Amino acid sequence: MPDLFAASATPADLMAARVQMAVSLGWHIIVACFGVGMPVLTVFAEWRGYRTGDDAYVRLAHRWAKVMGVLFAVGAVSGTVLSFEMGLLWPELMATYGQVFGLPFALEGFAFFIEAIFVGIYLYAWDRLSPRAHVLSGLPVCVAGVASAFFVVSANAWMNTPRGFDLVGGRVTHVRPWAAMFNPAMPLQVIHMILAAFMVTGFCIAGVYAVGMLRGRRDRHHRLGFLIPFIAAAIVTPVQVVVGDALARHLATAQPPKLAAIEGLTRTGSHVPLSVGGVFVDGELRYAIHIPNALSLLVGYRPSTVIQGLDMVAPADRPPVNPVHLSFQLMVAIGFGLLVLSAWFALAWWRRRDLPRSPWFLRLSALSGVGAVLALEAGWVTTEVGRQPWVVWQHMRTADAVNPAPGLWAGLLAVLAVYAVLTVATAYVLNRLRTRPVTAPQEEWADEALDAGTGTAREHGP
Amino acid sequence: MTAAQWLLVIAWLGITAYALLGGADFGGGFWDALAGGPQRGSAQRGLIEHAIGPVWEANHVWLIFVLVLFWTCFPLVFASVASTLYIPLTLAAFGIIARGAAFAFRKASTELWQLRLFGGAFALSSILTPFFLGTVAGGVASGRVPLGITRGHIVESWLNPTSILGGLLAVGTTAYLAAVYLTADARRHGSVELAETFRRRGLAAAVVTGLLVLGGVAVLRADAPRLYAGLTGRALPVAALSALAGVVSVVLLIKRRYVLVRITAALAVAAVLWGWAVAQYPVLLPPGGTVSRTAAEPGVLRATLATTIVGLLLLVPSLIWLFALFQTQRPTR
Numbered sequence: 004m005p006d007l008f009a010a011s012a013t014p015a016d017l018m019a020a021r022v023q024m025a026v027s028l029g030w031h032i033i034v035a036c037f038g039v040g041m042p043v044l045t046v047f048a049e050w051r052g053y054r055t056g057d058d059a060y061v062r063l064a065h066r067w068a069k070v071m072g073v074l075f076a077v078g079a080v081s082g083t084v085l086s087f088e089m090g091l092l093w094p095e096l097m098a099t100y101g102q103v104f105g106l107p108f109a110l111e112g113f114a115f116f117i118e119a120i121f122v123g124i125y126l127y128a129w130d131r132l133s134p135r136a137h138v139l140s141g142l143p144v145c146v147a148g149v150a151s152a153f154f155v156v157s158a159n160a161w162m163n164t165p166r167g168f169d170l171v172g173g174r175v176t177h178v179r180p181w182a183a184m185f186n187p188a189m190p191l192q193v194i195h196m197i198l199a200a201f202m203v204t205g206f207c208i209a210g211v212y213a214v215g216m217l218r219g220r221r222d223r224h225h226r227l228g229f230l231i232p233f234i235a236a237a238i239v240t241p242v243q244v245v246v247g248d249a250l251a252r253h254l255a256t257a258q259p260p261k262l263a264a265i266e267g268l269t270r271t272g273s274h275v276p277l278s279v280g281g282v283f284v285d286g287e288l289r290y291a292i293h294i295p296n297a298l299s300l301l302v303g304y305r306p307s308t309v310i311q312g313l314d315m316v317a318p319a320d321r322p323p324v325n326p327v328h329l330s331f332q333l334m335v336a337i338g339f340g341l342l343v344l345s346a347w348f349a350l351a352w353w354r355r356r357d358l359p360r361s362p363w364f365l366r367l368s369a370l371s372g373v374g375a376v377l378a379l380e381a382g383w384v385t386t387e388v389g390r391q392p393w394v395v396w397q398h399m400r401t402a403d404a405v406n407p408a409p410g411l412w413a414g415l416l417a418v419l420a421v422y423a424v425l426t427v428a429t430a431y432v433l434n435r436l437r438t439r440p441v442t443a444p445q446e447e448w449a450d451e452a453l454d455a456g457t458g459t460a461r462e463h464g465p
Numbered sequence: 466m467t468a469a470q471w472l473l474v475i476a477w478l479g480i481t482a483y484a485l486l487g488g489a490d491f492g493g494g495f496w497d498a499l500a501g502g503p504q505r506g507s508a509q510r511g512l513i514e515h516a517i518g519p520v521w522e523a524n525h526v527w528l529i530f531v532l533v534l535f536w537t538c539f540p541l542v543f544a545s546v547a548s549t550l551y552i553p554l555t556l557a558a559f560g561i562i563a564r565g566a567a568f569a570f571r572k573a574s575t576e577l578w579q580l581r582l583f584g585g586a587f588a589l590s591s592i593l594t595p596f597f598l599g600t601v602a603g604g605v606a607s608g609r610v611p612l613g614i615t616r617g618h619i620v621e622s623w624l625n626p627t628s629i630l631g632g633l634l635a636v637g638t639t640a641y642l643a644a645v646y647l648t649a650d651a652r653r654h655g656s657v658e659l660a661e662t663f664r665r666r667g668l669a670a671a672v673v674t675g676l677l678v679l680g681g682v683a684v685l686r687a688d689a690p691r692l693y694a695g696l697t698g699r700a701l702p703v704a705a706l707s708a709l710a711g712v713v714s715v716v717l718l719i720k721r722r723y724v725l726v727r728i729t730a731a732l733a734v735a736a737v738l739w740g741w742a743v744a745q746y747p748v749l750l751p752p753g754g755t756v757s758r759t760a761a762e763p764g765v766l767r768a769t770l771a772t773t774i775v776g777l778l779l780l781v782p783s784l785i786w787l788f789a790l791f792q793t794q795r796p797t798r
């Protein structure tokens with residue numbers, strides 16, 4: 004069967020590989036955000052409960068720890084799938100550049116190790132450790148979660164600004180792994196991602212309690228369950244807008260065609276307006292609102308700043324404009340929406356130490372989590388689609404990285420089915436956890452089964 | 466030794482840790498599947514859940530550790546294996562999703578139908594995942610994965626006698642290790658009855674796996690002559706050590722020396738992996754993929770080795786604490 008070993012994948016297989024990567028990554032990134040943000044909120048609640056003796060905090064910590072257990076497990080396995088897919092779908096990328104951007108992944112392996120070990124201890128040892136030691140055992144989880152995000156996103160940033168190697172006669176040599184890891188796009192992209200993780204976690208959890216409060220459950224448990232995550236997210240939001248702005252400015256020099264696609268800018272020039280909304284048809288951005296000179300001002304602080312348009316690169320090297328432009332608009336719109344919501348809360352809190360009275364505040368807060376997740380996904384579309392047609396910016400095309408094996412579309416169908424089932428099951432289990440009475444988070448039915456089987460009676464933990 | 470050799474040894478130690486620890490977690494799922502109806506099997510399932518609950522995620526990370534070490538330090542080997550064997554690896558990835566998710570979902574469940582549904586998914590995927598990983602090992606060991614992107618046959622590379630042997634051996638050893646480890650856990654929980662159950666199962670698994678190995682010798686001789694020559698040549702002492710440790714384990718199980726048998730059983734399994742490595746060294750992907758030909762640049766290897774050493778300094782004490790914490794009886798309050 005010589006045709007089995009055709010040198011390159013069909014366009015359909017390439018598309019299948021890209022969709023498979025997008026779906027599994029887009030899925031994982033949501034739970035990964037909770038992996039970064041949730042331990043911090045949970046350990047904080049536990050620590051407050053331990054310090055103040057306030058039972059409401061303790062119950063929140065117990066509840067969140069259970070949710071964290073489920074989310075960490077699905078995060079761990081969906082993340083493993085991604086590391087498989089790097090090789091299964093993009094073997095040429097790994098064969099050529101694996102050694103260049105592998106170091107952050109190796110580091111992330113250790114961060115993930117520490118996270119998994121201490122998650123095991125944190126979730127299962129509530130009654131084996133003193134309260135103080137238990138709170139402390141949660142801290143490595145918090146640190147390792149943020150560190151993982153840092154390492155993984157620095158590898159992604161390398162794909163945007165590849166550094167740390169020389170090309171001699173088409174071969175990669177003189178690899179400098181630290182220079183690759185600390186590439187120019189890394190700092191801002193990493194910060195933007197970590198802040199996004201805290202926004203997603205904070206607004207999502209706050210949203211759950213906002214729904215409860217709208218249904219009339221206004222007790223202290225719900226109030227704290229809303230306040231802790233909401234305040235965390237609200238503090239992060241303004242910073243996120245500033246970082247996002249800096250990131251866009253960085254694109255003007257690092258990846259001008261990406262910025263051009265974000266803005267739907269076809270022609271290079273000065274006095275470039277900022278385009279809000281609109282769609283890209285027949286090579287032009289239509290129906291957009293143009294704010295005169297604004298893009299030039301945002302990038303270079305004066306109207307005469309020249310911004311490169313799509314015309315600076317050959318048509319074959321341009322990213323598709325609509326997905327990039329529209330997803331960027333969505334991310335920014337949601338970012339500003341969440342900023343307004345946070346400001347509303349801050350104002351009410353400053354005036355009366357209480358939530359805004361209007362039911363619209365809770366209604367919007369209930370939706371804020373969905374909004375943050377949408378912004379997260381839109382951000383990834385901006386970054387990833389905006390980098391096309393390259394997988395490694397101006398060095399390797401996505402089409403050249405893909406596995407030439409036949410039948411990748413069959414793999415895609417299977418992956419879609421698996422993730423559909425996983426989504427339904429995860430949502431179902433999380434919803435059950437929401438409605439069940441709170442108990443201490445260590446072993447449950449297993450304890451009873453084992454005790455019944457061995458005839459030992461044991462009192463349950465706190 | 467060069468940095469590449471050190472990293473290879475560390476990666477192989479990672480594979481060994483994954484087999485001995487992560488493998489036993491899969492084996493727990495195997496016995497969960499055979500534990501019987503919800504009434505009769507509930508104590509066994511409770512014991513299994515207890516044993517693997519706090520540690521399976523940490524044990525699972527060994528796999529990721531090995532993957533990233535290979536793709537950073539031996540990128541072409543990683544890419545060749547992943548591209549040629551993408552079918553069994555995709556199936557193993559699905560198994561990994563199903564096992565981990567179903568296990569966590571079952572822990573969060575209370576009703577019988579949920580426990581059965583998620584428990585079933587957990588048990589089935591605990592058997593299929595090591596099987597597919599074993600076929601991958603068999604494909605590599607029998608030289609069916611040449612160096613290069615998708616150079617091997619995408620079906621025959623993992624549907625062949627050595628791969629099937631590898632798959633069955635993987636299931637057998639995981640079940641065997643789990644049964645052995647669970648005997649001591651059961652005794653610590655004060656249940657002679659459960660300990661006896663897993664002792665019988667451990668003995669059965671030992672016999673079945675032992676027969677598989679003996680039959681496997683004939684399979685390798687016919688299907689993977691190069692590996693066979695290595696195993697009966699340079700690697701013979703390691704293979705003999707595995708056999709000896711296997712026999713001693715059976716004796717110890719019969720004598721109910723549950724803590725000692727953990728060590729010998731682990732040794733028997735580890736020696737199989739190291740026997741394979743010794744037989745094949747310095748070739749990673751037969752015939753031409755040697756260590757020196759496939760290793761990354763020296764700068765990369767040095768950086769990775771340094772970070773790995775620092776990482777292990779953090780990791781090992783944490784792991785020891787994790788296991789020590791859950792291998793002792795809970796303080797009663």
Ligand code: HEM
Nearest residue numbers: 192195196199202244247248251335338378379382383386
């Ligand atoms: C409101 C102002 C915002 C601006 C100006 C902004 C700007 C940007 C830009 C320019 C990129 C592309 C980076 C690249 O390709 O190198 C990006 C990516 C991204 N954005 Fe935003 N963003 C904003 C808000 C948000 C919000 C609210 C979230 C989520 C809660 C978010 C999540 C992301 C993510 C996850 C990425 C991709 C990963 C990364 O670059 O870190 N952004 N953003």
